[in-house]
Amino acid sequence: MTRLRPLTGPVMKLRRLPQDFQVDEVSAFPVEADGLYTVYRMTKEDIGTPEALDQIQRKWKLQRKHMSYGGLKDRHAVTSQFVTIQRGPRKPLLLQKVRLEYLGCAPRPFTPAEIEGNRFQIVMRSMSDRELELALAAIPDIQRTGLPNYFDDQRFGSVTSEGEFIAVPWLKRDYERALYLTFAAHSDFDQREDREQKALLRKHWGNWPECKAALERSHRRSIVTFLADRPGDFRGAWSRVRQDMRSLYLSAFQSHLWNQLLATLLREKAPGCLLNVEQKTNTVPFFRNVPDEVWAELRDCVLPLPSGRQKPEPGLVEDLLNSVLEVHGLEFKDLRVRYPRDSFFSKGLRAAVIPLETLTYSTSPDELEPRRHKLSLAFQLPRGSYATILVKRLTVVAGGELPELVDGV
Numbered sequence: 021m022t023r024l025r026p027l028t029g030p031v032m033k034l035r036r037l038p039q040d041f042q043v044d045e046v047s048a049f050p051v052e053a054d055g056l057y058t059v060y061r062m063t064k065e066d067i068g069t070p071e072a073l074d075q076i077q078r079k080w081k082l083q084r085k086h087m088s089y090g091g092l093k094d095r096h097a098v099t100s101q102f103v104t105i106q107r108g109p110r111k112p113l114l115l116q117k118v119r120l121e122y123l124g125c126a127p128r129p130f131t132p133a134e135i136e137g138n139r140f141q142i143v144m145r146s147m148s149d150r151e152l153e154l155a156l157a158a159i160p161d162i163q164r165t166g167l168p169n170y171f172d173d174q175r176f177g178s179v180t181s182e183g184e185f186i187a188v189p190w191l192k193r194d195y196e197r198a199l200y201l202t203f204a205a206h207s208d209f210d211q212r213e214d215r216e217q218k219a220l221l222r223k224h225w226g227n228w229p230e231c232k233a234a235l236e237r238s239h240r241r242s243i244v245t246f247l248a249d250r251p252g253d254f255r256g257a258w259s260r261v262r263q264d265m266r267s268l269y270l271s272a273f274q275s276h277l278w279n280q281l282l283a284t285l286l287r288e289k290a291p292g293c294l295l296n297v298e299q300k301t302n303t304v305p306f307f308r309n310v311p312d313e314v315w316a317e318l319r320d321c322v323l324p325l326p327s328g329r330q331k332p333e334p335g336l337v338e339d340l341l342n343s344v345l346e347v348h349g350l351e352f353k354d355l356r357v358r359y360p361r362d363s364f365f366s367k368g369l370r371a372a373v374i375p376l377e378t379l380t381y382s383t384s385p386d387e388l389e390p391r392r393h394k395l396s397l398a399f400q401l402p403r404g405s406y407a408t409i410l411v412k413r414l415t416v417v418a419g420g421e422l423p424e425l426v427d428g429v
Contacts, residue, residue: 032415033146034408036388038065040143041097043407045090046136046400049102055125057088058108061100067117068095070264073103075115080108084264088129091404094174104130135403142407144414145386147393152383155395155414159381161308165315166373167413168282168307171275172406173300178272180205183301187273190266191354195254200225202261202269203240208300259360266363274365276301277326280344281337282372285323288336290314295416306413321372327365328356374405 035041051059064072069092077084086106093099104126113120147155178186180201189197204221207214217235221244224231228248235241239262246257283304286294293314294305310318324332326345331352332338345351357364379399386394395414401407 031146032144032151033389034142034144034411035096036143036145038096038098040145041094041407042141043093043097043099044139045093045099045101046139047090047102047130047134048136049130049134050126051124052126053124055127057104057106057126057129058110059123059126059130060103060105060108060112060120061123062089062103063098063100063119063121064093065098065117066096069093069101071095072118075118076103076113076120079113079115080105082108084262088131090130090132090135092174102130102134132403137400137402137405138407139400140398140407142397142411144395144397144411145392146389147386147395149393151415152393152395156381156383158308158414158416159379162376162410162413163379165307165310166319166375167409168286168304169371169374169405170279170282170299170304170409171404172408172412174406174408175275176272176300177209178202178207178269179301181208182206185273185276185348186269188348188350190258190269191350191357193255193358195258198258199243199254199261202265203243255359263362266360270357270363270365274326277341277344278323278370279304280347281323281326281340284340284344285321285336285372286318289317297412297416306416308416318373322369323372325366325368325370326355327367328353329365329367370404371402374401374409376401376410379410 049059062072062076067075069089073084073087073089076082077087082105086108088104088106090102093101103120106129110122110125112122144155180186182205184201184205186198186201189195189201204218204225206218210218213236217238217240220234221231221240224234228244228251231244232241232248235244243257243260246260247253250256279299279302283302286305286307290307290310293307293310295308296303297306307318323337324330326341332341342352345354355365376399379397381398382396384394384396386392397410399407399410
């Protein structure tokens with residue numbers, strides 16, 4: 021198996037402009053003239069889905085539990101997706117980075133199950149002659165066999181800088197550690213305000229009255245206020261962490277476990293056709309030039325999302341899952357959340373391979389960088405698949421080298 025290393029010199033740039041990464045949610049969700057739920061298409065630029073919903077919630081003074089959406093869309097991009105609000109205003113809304121288009125009403129809220137897929141338009145910039153040549157050479161193989169259907173780095177924004185998953189101590193019922201990782205541990209994605217507030221908590225952790233006095237009003241401070249009134253009740257404090265946040269922590273860990281399942285399977289099924297690629301949480305193999313008989317097996321392969329609600333049948337997948345869990349000091353029985361019971365691991369199956377027969381592309385000079393090229397890509401992916409997996413595959417060159425992917429300038 022080839023080990024990847026960074027190239028030296030200029031590097032390909034991704035998301036140089038927000039419009040270089042465009043995502044449109046695809047759904048046949050029924051929109052009617054009347055119904056309990058008001059339906060909108062939310063278009064946002066350079067802001068995450070939770071933060072966009074926070075802005076709408078504050079502007080219209082809504083309860084978060086009345087807002088529903090299908091999935092998290094990229095922060096550094098121009099994206100559109102469906103949102104429903106129970107008895108929401110039947111009008112549009114325009115904010116600085118967020119726009120709501122009123123579409124009509126529906127009898128039910130919009131959920132992840134309503135999403136058919138996502139359409140992408142991506143521009144890879146500042147490519148050298150050699151980088152472009154190698155990317156174009158990889159496209160026919162990608163169109164033939166697709167890509168491994170990994171969850172990508174966007175899924176792991178809650179993982180700490182030390183690589184810790186908040187769900188792990190939660191599943192082990194170490195609620196204090198779960199709270200610490202949530203509100204005090206450093207993350208690579210922290211904004212300046214979060215960094216400052218987390219530093220205060222790390223400094224005064226355990227001295228809850230002092231923490232309360234130092235923190236600004238926020239969800240973080242409300243948890244500290246609870247601990248100031250009831251010191252030592254970390255279990256009770258954990259139950260007061262926002263349910264949508266806790267669900268994200270479970271999703272991140274489940275996604276990591278699934279990635280490890282697929283990575284282990286690929287290493288067993290296609291050992292001579294793999295390249296190692298670094299992700300935020302681990303190193304995973306990508307395949308190339310897969311023989312037809314191996315491809316036929318991978319094409320039809322589906323793996324269960326690790327969940328205490330769906331035990332895999334005895335055999336290879338169960339053995340792989342047990343070995344992956346053992347790394348975290350967990351067993352299969354630990355995948356059932358004991359407390360609070362309002363959160364749980366999703367149950368279902370996920371295809372091992374992303375089909376990409378729809379991939380089209382064009383090349384042209386990069387107008388932002390003289391003597392460099394840009395590669396424009398258009399394609400559609402199934403629900404839950406990540407376009408950045410394609411970008412990573414296109415930047416793996418034949419010799420086993422991987423140029424660094426740079427966001428922005």
